[in-house]
Amino acid sequence: MNNETSNTTVSTAKAAAASDKSTLDYLKHNFREYGMLVTLVAIMVFFQYMTEGTLMQPLNLTNLVLQNSYIVIMALGMLLVIVAGHIDLSVGSVCGFIGALAAVLMVQYDWNFVPASLLCLACGALIGAVQGWFVAFFRIPSFIVTLAGMLVFKGLALALLQGQSVGPFPESFQKLSSGFMPDLLSSEGLRMTSLLLGVALAAVLAVAGLRARAGQLKHGVQVEPAAFFFAKTAVFAALLVYFSYLLASYRGLPNVLIVMAVLIFLFHFITGHTTIGRRVYALGGNEKAAKLSGIKTERLSFYTFVNMGVLAALAGLVFAARLNTATPKAGLGFELDVIAACFIGGASASGGVGKVMGAVIGAFVMGVMNNGMSILGIGIDYQQVIKGAVLLAAVFVDVYNKNKA
């Protein structure tokens, strides 16, 4: 009897130790996933302190979202391209070219903004299709094809605008970037609709997380430790509510944030939960194995470029609407920020690895640093040096961890 009791005690103690260990193990194994998020928060805290609170002021936060929206939008497409084992250097030029096209259509030809925008998106798809065709079916390295595209579209943008800035855009089109969610409840002070939307979103995400977890438990899938899961969900929801409160206390949720959020959710879902997403990872992870498993690898590569083209076009529209003019220099160097966002977010240059959320976080890491350093008055010269160092450091830590594991 005595013996039995002590056995039970021992096994309980063991179980407790095991659960502790599993939480730790879990954190260790998933460091890659949460490491970048922690880094983003740390960077935000740092700049919040250094700028004496300016960073998180509602006005600045709104600007931060607006400034980075087009990078985030393109990073979603770029992530798929990179996971598939390619790269797209042309996105900055395409972005500028589409902005120019939009300006010519809307300003010089007085098109309504709806057909003009649709034509621009279709044009982006076509650009992606042409580049993807060379990469996927002719096996020309994407680096070369899109390097060519970068030059071509930079030139075409210049030709379209004849070297001039064209603007301003019709007001309805500007709303895409400078508009905010209309508020039905209160027109002054705190925008309740925006806040409520943020709260609702937090609630929906929490419930979805719980349901997914319940489903996993039902099927007997190993799940993350309960304590960790609840803590994560709570912190995440709190952050969402806090940010929507901040934005609501300025002018509410920007339209472009809503577009961005929908796209992020969509691509998160596609990459993580659909057969197409699955196939892209297989293609990037081992093309031969994917092919021998019946996956049409060429067609899949092709579509990742079409998708990239559409998103680059959308980013071009957002950027043009934000500046309210199309300039020949628009989009210059965007491709580097976009690619850096993906790599900071944990994507692998050799393909097969990378997450949508990682790329989004990567984009905001760059964005917050840009914004914070500008507020601090650091010159554009050293900003670039610091950003370069952060990119290298992020990838170094990532690779180092992978080698150690």
Next chain:
Amino acid sequence: METILEMRDIRKTFPGVVALNKVNLRVRAGEIHAIVGENGAGKSTLMKVLSGVYPHGSYTGEIVYEGQERRFVGIHDSERVGVIIIHQELALVPLLSIAENIFLGNETARRGVIDWMAAHTKTQALLKKVGLKESPATLITDIGVGKQQLVEIAKALSKEVKLLILDEPTASLNENDSQALLDLLLELKGQGITCILISHKLNEISRVADSITVLRDGSTVETLDCRAETISEDRVIRGMVGREMADRYPPRQPDIGETVFEVRDWNVYHPLHTDRKFIKDVNLQVRRGEIVGIAGLMGAGRTELAMSIFGRSWGRRISGQVLLGGKPVDVGTVEKAVRHGLAYVTEDRKGNGLVLNEDIQFNVSLANLKGVSRAAVVDSGREYQVAQRYREKLRIRCSSVAQKVVNLSGGNQQKVVLGKWLFTDPEVLILDEPTRGIDVGAKYEIYTLMAQLAAEGKCIIVISSEMPELLGMTDRIYVMNEGRFVAEMPTAQASQEKIMRAIMKAS
């Protein structure tokens, strides 16, 4: 005649495998010494030990060369004393010229500046020695494989070779080129160069060799002296395969039905050398519940045959018919092949079978994502259960199905690939070297699985270089050589000697 090389009690192990065990080799100066043995007998490993590719210290035993014990720690050491190895896969840079290749890493240079005139003159002299009339400026990619082989030998001559090692030099050569190469070896012998020749082609060996050492399962079996007596090919074959077959295969009662799978008049051309026919007039039938083996040496075209049938994954200008249950079916893409119930388990699981960086679950569902998804949305719960099912069925040893396959052992990786294909519910299962590089226990499990699938009425085709495996598991064996089926025999009437003889007679 004096001994130029003696290798004593060489033992070399890889994790979990003894590749060489107490190998002894004695080569006399100025002779052509052939080394024969089945695939995996340890021939290439032995030569890598000799040439320093596996450095001193990674093996035990000693190497005595020209009367001194040698401890080569790299290929540079062995080359310095005149031991030069020409590997089966030629080590030439295709887009450099003959002269550049010959002096690669050994340039005629002064302070880093190459003297091209001297290099050309020397190359011309070397090419003359090996009977090549090409200009030294010709690019390697512009000459055939046979001439490339001669360039390799010229390169060896440029390094003042005393002991030349050739690993399957004629494997990819046609008849004329092979003859020219053998003539050259005899000529080099006349100049006092000793040669070790690894070959599967016994007719070539009996033509040029002075002695033959037979390796089997990593040990020396015997050394035969061809000058003292005439050695028949059958005598050599007996030495190569003479091994007891233990009870290494699960018992099975074949229950064979009607013909289900049939390939007719299958012809395939090489994807790069498009004028070279690689698979020639192959006809193959498999009946319900039957396990059919395809025997042959490496390079016989077995993998290429299987892959060309499976969704035209290899080769060009493919012609012929595939029939299932008597009706012709279109298996022109992998997707269609899978839909018709074909599955091909690759010989190269890391290169062609698995997405190594992903987990077991990901890999098992990869060829049948529809089976775990609804309207293109993957149901991860169902996927997990499927992976669990195959984990239990195939006894995949892992911490969980969320473990990355890169961290699994070879046997367990193989089981993941098998699981992936079993989940497509195939009618015809092509297994290409299903037990290569995995341990005995896992082998037995895979054999058991094969027997079980055959008992369920599936058609199974096994490609294997291990003849005991074919004899132990199959009902019927096709023998393939140089792209052709050269023999077909019921396993009950087959033996290793018979298979080997069919291959040798054909080549």
